[in-house]
Amino acid sequence: MIVRAPHVDDDGLLDVYYTARTGEVPNPRTAEHLADCHDCQARYADCARLLDVARAEGDAEADEIFNADRLRAQQLAIARRLEHVGRAARVIRFPAQFVARRMNVTGRTGLTRWVYGAAAAGLVIGVGLTALYDSEFHRLQRNRQLAATARPTTTAPAAAVATAGTGATMEAADEAFLSDLEVALERPQTPELRELDALTPHVREGLATNR
């Protein structure tokens, strides 16, 4: 009685597939069974088709993106980068143009500093002169007042008599004007509120009543 070898499992099929692809020798028992068994051959074909399609699709996609032009560009980029490998770091010289510009800027800063200095000096001088002028003005005014008080006082009583009558009248008129003003200010300016104000007792009236 001939006992047939059991079917190859999935791992066995995959092993055959990958060993065949890399050129290695598959397990002889598996290979022998696969050569005889139609079921396993069909399963193997199914498995290999799927993996072949996956590989072909993946490779095609990558090859379409990394076409000949792109690979050439990649080679050039690698060559450029390799130029710097093994070389000491290059010290980049400071650009002369920038240095010149910086120097100009420095000159301009010096000028600005002079301007600031002159402005500060002007301010100090101005304040000093103002203080001097102020003290001189006060001194002159004081002298004038002193001179005025030192003049003869003979005209003063006559002037006082001449203004004595009108002074009281003026004071009364001023008093009346200020009183009117005070009343006017105490009352509301809005016409609608005046009647309401008339009905409302005032503090001033209350105080007068108490007195």
Add this chain to the structure above:
Amino acid sequence: MSNEVQTALHHGVENIDAPALRSNESAAAGVAPQRRVPVSEDSRLATEVRGLVERGALDDARDRFAALVAAHQRRASRIAYQYLRDAAEADEAVQDAFVKVFAHIGSYREAWPFEVWFTRILINGCLDRRKARARRDRWFVSGETTPGDELRAANASPPDTNPEARLLARERRARLAAAIDRLDGRQRTVFMLCHYGDCTPREVSAMTGLKESTVRVHLFRAARKLRGFLGGKS
């Protein structure tokens, strides 16, 4: 990306020659190394560039290095693009990887293929970028694809295909990208390297520091999940 893979991949450029050192140590101890990788053309070229750099002939080294760039940039761009899904970022990641390789060419050991060394550096860069992007997306409005990329992708389609075919192709690719993005970090890394980077599980093991059997487990799980996401049997 899981922590284990992150730390495994983030050993950095300095530790990238660790497998070679182990191989030399075993040779010094009188034990034959388990695997002798035949020196490929690009590994020989990398060794030559290293010699030129050590002698101080940088211009010659750059000229020779250009051949390495030309040989690996398409594959590197595919891997970086599948990882980052952004053309500009993938371009920068590839450039950074080549510049880093040239700057650290002195630490290259020919016991392992140049391709393995370079891919590890590239993947480290891509992982860093993904991490930075995740950090950015936490604070800013995220954008999976930039409008520029969409436009570029639309324009990049062959002009002879009809609009319907182009639209269908875009939809298929978007589904595929979304499915790959749903894989967990370790599975995605292994799947990317094996499926798009044509690396063997042994090479991925050297790149990531994971055991070869673990790499196989992650690869198969990723492939099974992908089949499930894309409508096949999981």
